[in-house]
Amino acid sequence: MPTPTDPAPAAVAEPAPASSAEPPVIEFVDVEKRFGDNVVLKDLNFSVRRGERVTLIGPSGSGKTTILRLVMTLEELTGGYIYIDGEPLTHQQRDGKRVPVPKKQQKKLRTRIGMVFQQFNLFPNMTVLENIIEAPIHVLGQSKKDAVAKAHSLLEQVGLPDKAEAHPTSLSGGQQQRVAIARALAMDPEILLLDEVTSALDPEVVGDVLNILRQVADTTNVTMLIVTHEMAFARDVSHKVMMFDGGRVVEEGHPEKIFTNPEHERTQKFLSAVLGES
């Protein structure tokens, strides 16, 4: 199990606190994902330490989003293993065979993972408040009073203190995404998966959403796995950037290094295309 540790040149983002005894929060071992005959990810090995923020970049179709979806168990893992806090998420080895883990264990691990989607995916039949308190009450077993109090403070944090009773469809895209962030944070996740969270937003509200995420990064120790096309954001918040192409990691390292001095030709090409430099 190769666990690539970052040599971390002078850090812009503060380095993640790492304790050598603790297992990685996320670990991919020989992960393979295929849709039918189409191999999307192949022999993928990497790990993420607690509190680390990792951004996945690369052309579309390179498998970045699939990685987040595998961690969230939205896609079936067709080969290899994913460990969360050292425990197998979908499959484990038993007597030399690859067998699925009990559903109960998967559910338990999954409550530690939160996800924010490109299309927000708020429940349109519930109010903003109901969206946020549903899972804390019915999954985590919090009292309604606690869940509501927490929801209000999260809404404050994302700048929507007066929208608790609003319906999602009456909100703008940027506001919906801020509610979605609050909804994910209400579960106190160890791991937050951000799947192109600003791609569906109008350009003028992208900044607001990213600022909220910066603030979350600054004030919590939540581990983040980020897929984004916002390179400035990636550079600001991540400890590590992984460049994907064709289902493989082409290059990985500290954002400063990847963005200013990429080694691999594929990364150079991709970045110059995205950043509009020649």
Added chain:
Amino acid sequence: MTHHNLLAQEADVPADQPTTGPWWDWAFAWEILPDMLTAFVQFTLLVTVVGTLIAAVLGLVIAILIMVLPRPLAWLVRWVANFIRMTPIVVQLILLFWAFLWLDALTIGIIVFGVHYATYMSEVYRAGIESVPKGQWEATTALSMNAVRTWRRVVIPQALRSTIPSLGNYAISMFKDTPFLYAIGVTEMVTLAVGEIGGTTFRYNEAVTIAGLIFLAASYPTAVLINRLEKRLAYAH
């Protein structure tokens, strides 16, 4: 017998029976109205309301079962539902009436109407459930919501929104099918009009017209109500 009365063609008109009289007799219409309203409430309305409730609930159960059961069982449920949907309701009424002789005809009627229309409504629900975007299911997974909460709080409420108009139309359709109860001897309103009143007095115009008007008077407000409900359930955009 006038040529207006198609329904009455089978009735034997005794030669000595006078078939004269006005085409429309207000006094006669007034006289039969209470009986017809009673039959309407007692049978037509009862079967429709209880039948619709059964159909609405059972239809949803069928739709969900087809989606959550393991494949062979889901196929079995779907096959049985298709079979019921593809056979005429009159045949089902008569068969079940003779198969369950110890049950009264009205109960049989309610059950047959409920189950028959449940199979139609299950298709409507299925379409409604399939119209819930994939992202909604994914959000419930991301929030670790269990299957029961997912169905109850997210999928069913959103599926219902698009199904209300079709469900309402099936309710009205069931309502208009209630004269088939004639086949198992339930004297609902139309049977009363044609069979009892028409058959004994040889006056059909008033009874049949009144029956039609009562149907219209009940269907139209229902359709308006469904329309309103549909608008209320639509989200503000």
